Amino acid sequence: MLFVQANGARIPAIGLGTWELSGRPAARVVEQALRLGYRHIDTAQIYNNEREVGDGLRASGVRRDDIFLTTKVWTSHFTPYDLERSVKESLVRLRLPSVDLLLLHWPNPHVPLAETLGALSHAKRMGLTRHIGVSNFTVALIEQAVELSPEPLVCNQVEYHPYLDQTKVRAACDQHGLALVAYSPIARGRIKSDQTLAAIGRAHRKSPAQICLRWLVQQNVAAIPRTSRVERLSENIDIFDFELTDAEMAEIAALASPKGRLTDFGFAPKWD
Ligand SMILES: NC(=O)c1ccc[n+]([C@@H]2O[C@H](COP(=O)([O-])OP(=O)(O)OC[C@H]3O[C@@H](n4cnc5c(N)ncnc54)[C@H](OP(=O)(O)O)[C@@H]3O)[C@@H](O)[C@H]2O)c1
Structure with missing residues (x-):
């Protein structure tokens, strides 16, 4: 497994996404993924599956220290008091003393970013998480966040695949030492x-899935594909024994189009 390094964090290049996985099947997929060699799991408060993710972690028998676990704070918990309380509730659901990475799930213009980043940094200093970061941040927001955050940010988790050009966000992440997930x-x-x-x-x-994931990892990007099928768990992690040529990398990048974005909500920021 390759790692993406960023501001002191070592993020396994392939992780398991868990959005829309719930109940016992979610716990089973997490357990199977870890048994198959995954060492990075991505969940969020809003996915309503932190309990099952924690169950899957324990059932796998893999040492906690060997797993990189991310969760994300939902935007309704961005005031300092709410953030700390919600993270402690996440840890109760996960039945863990800490996570490895704690992200702000989306920007929330209704709460001053400095306050939320202060609370996120405080959660890190309290030992509730090893690292902190953001998600769905634009270039302008990355720049503000880097400026305002008392503790270093290690990543920006954003939509990225061959149909969506993320050149600008990638460059901003590189410039500030953040990993792009x-x-x-x-x-x-x-x-x-x-x-x-x-x-x-x-x-x-x-x-095609393996080519797509290899294309991301070869750009020093970490990727968190989700699947509920065991055979696809193995397929999606079996990308470390070949290399794409520069011409192939460029051919895949050329698939991007202005209509390529899949996730766009009314509360989303103005994208780059
Ligand atoms: N930060 C954010 O705001 C945000 C937003 C969206 C997602 N995420 C995170 O990113 C993760 C991944 O994104 P995603 O769930 O939106 O989509 P994704 O991982 O790009 O795609 C998942 C879909 O692809 C299918 N699939 C999986 N492996 C495949 C393969 N090898 N060949 C063909 N199809 C395959 C899955 O179906 P089967 O289950 O049938 O295999 C599922 O329908 C999420 O689960 C979540 O953890 C974060």
């Missing part, structure tokens, strides 16, 4: 029928 890294399964990825895949004996 790609969510919806296989475009929620849309890559499955992509002819370009399939053709490149034939040359390497890999699937």
Whole structure:
């Protein structure tokens, strides 16, 4: 497994996304992923599955220290008091003393960013998390956050896959030493029928999903694909035994289009 290094954090390049996984099946997928070699799990307060993620972690038998676990604070908990309380509640649900990475899930313009980052940093200083970061932050917001955060930020988790150009956000992350963690890294399964990825895949004996994930990891980006199927758990992590050429990397980047974004809510910031 490769790692993406950022401001003191070592983030395993492939993690398991858990959005929309719930109940016993969620615990089972987390357990199976860890048994298959995953060492990075991504959850969030809003996914309503922190309890099951914690159960899966314990059932796997993998040492806690070997796992990189991320959770995210929902935007309704961004005042300092709410943030601390909600993180402690997350830890109760996870039945863990701390997580490895705690993210602000989306920007929230209704609470001053300095206050929220102060509370996030305080959570780190209290030992509730090893690292802190943000998610869905634009270039302007990254710059503000880096300026305002008392503790270093280690990542910005954003949508990134071949259909969405994230050159500007990547450059801002690089400039400030933040890792980019790609969510919806296989475009929620849309890559499955992509002819370009399939053709490149034939040359390497890999699937479109594997080509897509390799393309991300080869840019020093971490990716957190989600699946509920065991065979796909293995497929999505089996990307470390081949390399894409520069021409193939460019061909995949050329798939980006202005309509490529999949996640856009009314409360989203004005994207770059
Ligand atoms: N920070 C944020 O705001 C944010 C937003 C969205 C997502 N996320 C995180 O990012 C994670 C991943 O993003 P995502 O869940 O939106 O989408 P994704 O990982 O890009 O795609 C998941 C979909 O792809 C299918 N799939 C998985 N492996 C496949 C393969 N090898 N071949 C073909 N299809 C495959 C899955 O179906 P099966 O289950 O049937 O395999 C599922 O329908 C989330 O689970 C969550 O942890 C964060």
